[in-house]
Amino acid sequence: MQTTVTKFGIINVIEQKSNGKINISDYNGLYKTNPHLAIGLTFALFSLAGIPPFAGFFSKFFIFAGAFKSGFWVVDLVALINTVISLYYYLLIVKAMFINQNDNPIESFKSDWHTKISLIVCLGGVLGLGIFSMIYKYINTFAYGM
Numbered sequence: 001m002q003t004t005v006t007k008f009g010i011i012n013v014i015e016q017k018s019n020g021k022i023n024i025s026d027y028n029g030l031y032k033t034n035p036h037l038a039i040g041l042t043f044a045l046f047s048l049a050g051i052p053p054f055a056g057f058f059s060k061f062f063i064f065a066g067a068f069k070s071g072f073w074v075v076d077l078v079a080l081i082n083t084v085i086s087l088y089y090y091l092l093i094v095k096a097m098f099i100n101q102n103d104n105p106i107e108s109f110k111s112d113w114h115t116k117i118s119l120i121v122c123l124g125g126v127l128g129l130g131i132f133s134m135i136y137k138y139i140n141t142f143a144y145g146m
Contacts, residue, residue, distance in 0.1 A: 002125035007044040010037050017109040028102035038097045040123050045090040047126045050083055055126050058133030
């Protein structure tokens, strides 16, 4: 959930500060004008795609492992195929921000401190829960003996 909040929070900040730029082509060259937002959005997209060490990876890993262990192999296969397909679309946004050039890029802007703090907390959750997710597995094993 924190990943989705982070993603939409960054998109909302960009939309509000750039007078409604919401198309993927509007994000071309975002890294040059607003590198912190581009990196934050990249982390959120990587987490949604299930790339380690972000929280989304361990969420997907535990769900896929549980489904596989329960015998839902077909569901796992369909979910893995959908994950690969979604990765392509997430990488299109990352490519637009870091590689594609734009003649009229989103202008550089500063966010207020409320926005900065909330996005830092959300990104901290994306990274922190990803890094410390293995602890939950050990707690579960210890508590239930599984």
